[in-house]
Amino acid sequence: MNFEILPKTPLYSAFSDIGKRIFLPDGIFYWSGRAKNEAELIGTLGAAYGYERDFIDGGNSEWLPCYLKEVREYSELSIKEIVPYTSIGGLQETRKIWEKWLIYKSYYNENIEKELLSRLKKYIITPEITGGVTHGIFQACTLFLNPNDSIIIPNKRWGNYDNIISKFIGAKIKSFEFFRGKEINIESFKTAINKIAKTQEKIILLLNFPNNPTGYVPTKKEGDEIIKILRDSQITYNKPIIVLVDDAYEPYIFKDHVLNRSIFYDLHQLNENIIPIKLDGITKELLIYGGRIGFFTLGLKPSWVSNDEELALLKSEINNKLEGFTRATISNCNSFYQYVVHKLFFEKGMNHIVQSRDTVIKMLKKRYESINSELMKLRSPNASVDPNSGGFFIFVNLNPNKIKATEFADHLLKEYKVGIIPIEKLEENVNGIRIAYCSIDLNQIPELVRRINSALDDFEK
Ligand SMILES: Cc1ncc(COP(=O)(O)O)c(C=O)c1O
Numbered sequence: 001m002n003f004e005i006l007p008k009t010p011l012y013s014a015f016s017d018i019g020k021r022i023f024l025p026d027g028i029f030y031w032s033g034r035a036k037n038e039a040e041l042i043g044t045l046g047a048a049y050g051y052e053r054d055f056i057d058g059g060n061s062e063w064l065p066c067y068l069k070e071v072r073e074y075s076e077l078s079i080k081e082i083v084p085y086t087s088i089g090g091l092q093e094t095r096k097i098w099e100k101w102l103i104y105k106s107y108y109n110e111n112i113e114k115e116l117l118s119r120l121k122k123y124i125i126t127p128e129i130t131g132g133v134t135h136g137i138f139q140a141c142t143l144f145l146n147p148n149d150s151i152i153i154p155n156k157r158w159g160n161y162d163n164i165i166s167k168f169i170g171a172k173i174k175s176f177e178f179f180r181g182k183e184i185n186i187e188s189f190k191t192a193i194n195k196i197a198k199t200q201e202k203i204i205l206l207l208n209f210p211n212n213p214t215g216y217v218p219t220k221k222e223g224d225e226i227i228k229i230l231r232d233s234q235i236t237y238n239k240p241i242i243v244l245v246d247d248a249y250e251p252y253i254f255k256d257h258v259l260n261r262s263i264f265y266d267l268h269q270l271n272e273n274i275i276p277i278k279l280d281g282i283t284k285e286l287l288i289y290g291g292r293i294g295f296f297t298l299g300l301k302p303s304w305v306s307n308d309e310e311l312a313l314l315k316s317e318i319n320n321k322l323e324g325f326t327r328a329t330i331s332n333c334n335s336f337y338q339y340v341v342h343k344l345f346f347e348k349g350m351n352h353i354v355q356s357r358d359t360v361i362k363m364l365k366k367r368y369e370s371i372n373s374e375l376m377k378l379r380s381p382n383a384s385v386d387p388n389s390g391g392f393f394i395f396v397n398l399n400p401n402k403i404k405a406t407e408f409a410d411h412l413l414k415e416y417k418v419g420i421i422p423i424e425k426l427e428e429n430v431n432g433i434r435i436a437y438c439s440i441d442l443n444q445i446p447e448l449v450r451r452i453n454s455a456l457d458d459f460e461k
Helices: 010-014 017-021 027-038 069-074 092-104 114-122 132-144 159-169 186-199 220-237 263-269 308-329 335-348 350-375 405-416 442-460
Strands: 049-051 063-065 128-130 150-154 172-176 203-208 241-246 274-281 294-298 383-385 394-398 421-425 430-435
Touching: 010 274, 017 132, 092 114, 092 128, 092 294, 092 335, 092 350, 114 263, 128 132, 128 308, 132 159, 132 241, 132 274, 132 294, 132 308, 150 186, 159 172, 172 186, 186 203, 186 220, 203 220, 220 241, 220 263, 220 274, 241 263, 263 274, 335 350, 350 394, 350 442, 405 421, 405 430, 405 442
Parallel strands: 150 172, 150 203, 203 241, 241 274
Antiparallel strands: 049 063, 128 294, 274 294, 383 394, 394 430, 421 430
């Protein structure tokens, strides 16, 4: 592909070497596309096809992907929705419906926020399908981070970021202290940005709300503060800022007065070169964890193009790069679940799906309220709960001078038969336990906290 527009954008200058290099060559797609239109005998597709009657007893005369008849017993979907490959970027209809879903989730009011809505609709790429949110994060990090580049992430974060960024890519995590008391530590965030801006030609950060492991969601005021810092930094340093927005737990918000939609939307509306990438997926959002379907949606800036033709070209250039990445890593994603997602929204409707999911959200909210009120009964002066407003987890800090998180987890498991995840990163001032209350029945929460309390008492002796 000939890249005409993309190299002139600040997005391109933020790419890593891989990001600059990767693209999807025409090769097979060029020849199979031509064959579809021009050939009488097509021998381009790497998947076995035949007349059904030739490979299935009692089969008909339809030309189908060859399949094992037993596979039919496990799903009512058509065989054409189960066995074939989908295209590299994902099934077009699923991508398009997720784009609508992404717009739906903005909750922009069509009458009052017309301009915001039309900008959102116009300046995003068609979401690219990834192998779950993890693959989207991996893709985004690889596209922007060279080994030794730094990315800003809070000290309390999902551990898999470290696997991807430090161990796999060899880049560095510039960690900042997430909280000061019960609020985001804005000063620490600002200091991290200033530090990176002085040593790097791009600023890359990753935000995840509701956060894993704490369940934190910023208040609206904090959201505004984050945005102000990013704007001021972009203007001061005149370097592109890439914000990876990990929205894995997007709909699970249990409190008022916090951001009630992804921070992606506000970042997307900014004119400055603050470039948000939304990474979401069916995993937690539609409760289909093993379906392994995620979406990578990049927000564009109107100033990058001078007309609609350039905008369309830019989108196709970005999509080509993303497809090149997917092709080189996992080739393409699970087709069955792409069809399921499309059917859910197309046949049932988005309002219906939201209502159906609401039962689970309400159930989790009750657990959220219960665990928060039970944890207020913690007796130990060496344990404190982080602020939280949603997600699947809650985090209890332990005083590292008295209780090491891994020792505590071991004791809790052995003596009280309670399993939680310890996170012990003393160099980043983190020592505590993550409790996945999402997987504990409401009735068991008081007992869970009772046992944690007893285990803490053992460390006080
Ligand atoms: C913060 C966060 N992001 C991403 C993921 C991964 O999502 P997926 O299963 O879609 O790869 C998880 C899963 O635990 C997570 O906690």
